[in-house]
Amino acid sequence: MKEIKSIIEHYLKIDFSTTRAALATVVRVEGSSYRRVGARMLVTEDGQWIGGISGGCLEGDALKRARLAMSTGKASMVTYDTTDDDPYQIGVGLGCNGIIDVLLSPLNPNDTHNAVLQLQPLVSRRQPSVVITVIDSVLDELPKGSVHRFESQENFEFPIARREVMDCIHTCLTNEKSALQTLTGDFGSITLLLEVIPPPIxxxxxxxxxxxxxxxxxxxxxxxxxxxxxxxxxxxxxxxxxxxxxxxxxxxxxxxxxxxxxxxxxxxxxxxxxxxxxxxxxxxxxxxxxxxxxxxxxxxxxxxxxxxxxxxxxxxxxxxxxxxxxxxxxxxxxxxxxxxxxxxxxSHREGGQLRKRKTPIYSEES
The missing domain is CATH 3.40.50.720 (NAD(P)-binding Rossmann-like Domain)
Structure with missing residues (x-):
């Protein structure tokens, strides 16, 4: 939550009449990575950023790609494969041995589904919330990069497959675990990241x-x-x-x-x-x-x-x-x-030394 608060505070100071901005969000991790799903970085076109998506090795490249998203006004996905031996691959040689998908979303201050504005109400909330990010979609009503927030069943609106989305939300809250979910129907196919965000301790x-x-x-x-x-x-x-x-x-x-x-x-x-x-x-x-x-x-x-x-x-x-x-x-x-x-x-952990842990430090996200 600290990172989210810092991003919101910085976002609210941006003069969008003169400056554009984008949000980089880690939406999928396979294998090992310094940051996990939900890590965020706010980027402005003058090269400033708040937050982070890695230990510092991917931020520079993500900054360049975020500028492209700002200029096109469309969200895009970039995959960093630190398992690849290709010397031209960003992140190679870092030893992370993971694959990280990062969604780069331009931020329109007039968009109600702006990725940062949807996070703002969570700062003072004392119950877990689910933030739904559209990862892949061709639907006009659910463009890639748009964000929807779930706080309660009564106040939750979603333009398609609401019942199926509600089932996914309840599963995530019960398991206290974020998940990627692909839904298909008459509308076609959409992929969503359902991210569980608990309040701060x-x-x-x-x-x-x-x-x-x-x-x-x-x-x-x-x-x-x-x-x-x-x-x-x-x-x-x-x-x-x-x-x-x-x-x-x-x-x-x-x-x-x-x-x-x-x-x-x-x-x-x-x-x-x-x-x-x-x-x-x-x-x-x-x-x-x-x-x-x-x-x-x-x-x-x-x-x-x-x-x-x-x-x-x-x-x-x-x-x-x-x-x-x-x-x-x-x-x-x-x-x-x-x-x-x-x-x-x-965290439901025992607090032992990580070198003695027999299973992965983090459970695998879907």
């Missing part, structure tokens, strides 16, 4: 000591949201520059499925009260507690004394001590290990 951080600052700063760099629960009168004012919200420590804010809670008040009673509330009254997928395991065992004993027995599911949502086993010692390192653990939880 939102950290609820309970604490007001100096060790929360690197956590908030690193979350900001990741493009995550953060709300800090503390005494705003006693906190260093620099926190307001990094956190999205700083609120009184007893403020009640409802978390959602993309919220991660980190309890780091360094006060057993405060952390216990917050933990009890989150674990019993919410379905937050991650509740991390700073401190040794014995501290958490005291909380469990107190819950038992109050007649509260945690279920297996509740224990699975509890991470105490919070963080991956990285040998972290400083506040910055500890906070980094916590953020890494949160990322693994939301």
């Amino acid at each position: 939102h950290l609820f951080i309970h604490g007001g000591n100096y060790d929360i600052f690197p956590l908030v700063r690193q979350a900001k760099e990741l493009g995550w949201l953060s709300t800090v629960f503390c005494n705003p009168q006693k906190i260093n004012k620099s926190l307001f520059d990094w956190a999205d919200h700083v609120v009184q420590k007893h403020t009640e804010i409802k978390p959602d499925d993309y919220t991660a809670v980190v309890l780091m008040a360094h006060d057993l009673e405060t952390d216990f009260q917050n933990y009890q509330r989150y674990i019993t009254a919410t379905q937050v997928p991650y509740i991390g507690l700073l401190g040794p395991r014995k501290r958490f065992e005291k909380m469990i004993q107190r819950l038992d004394d109050e007649g509260i027995t945690l279920s297996t599911e509740q224990f699975q949502r509890t991470y105490s001590p919070a963080g991956l086993d990285t040998g972290a010692a400083t506040p910055e390192e500890i906070d980094l290990s916590i953020l890494a653990e949160i990322r693994t939880v939301f």
Whole structure:
């Protein structure tokens, strides 16, 4: 989402009366690639770009091809084959060993299906959305490069095969996985990329000591949201520059499925009260507690004394001590290990070393 936000912010500053622009989007990856499906790069005709479609090796060529799309006003597809031994092939010798399809779409600010404008409402949305990009089509009502956004069934409109498209959307949302889909019928044939875009992770951080600052700063760099629960009168004012919200420590804010809670008040009673509330009254997928395991065992004993027995599911949502086993010692390192653990939880991963992984890092897109 951070890349999408940066692209939107830059797009809104473009003076389209004097400047043209295009969007490069990775729509298919076969094999290995630095960036995956959904990676984007906004290009203006003066040579500036925001975002990226690779680790820097393909951007220059994509910039040239994007200018062609701007001049013709039509979307086009380019394939980069880094598995080819042809020395004239862009990307050869990089060692990626993948095939990447990139869609280059000129951006018309007056087009309601403009690829960037369709993304804009997603920035503040707290539920997964599906962005549908037309990859191949000869239909006037669905030109190549046009984008449609799905947020709810009631508000979704699609000019053809709506029922079939809806079925594909539900499958993608259920699997939490993007997919390429080709539909055929009386209208002919169209190919669509259905991209699942989740909202950014939102950290609820309970604490007001100096060790929360690197956590908030690193979350900001990741493009995550953060709300800090503390005494705003006693906190260093620099926190307001990094956190999205700083609120009184007893403020009640409802978390959602993309919220991660980190309890780091360094006060057993405060952390216990917050933990009890989150674990019993919410379905937050991650509740991390700073401190040794014995501290958490005291909380469990107190819950038992109050007649509260945690279920297996509740224990699975509890991470105490919070963080991956990285040998972290400083506040910055500890906070980094916590953020890494949160990322693994939301990615349904274990957080092991990649060199020991027996299967591909990324599942293959269709």
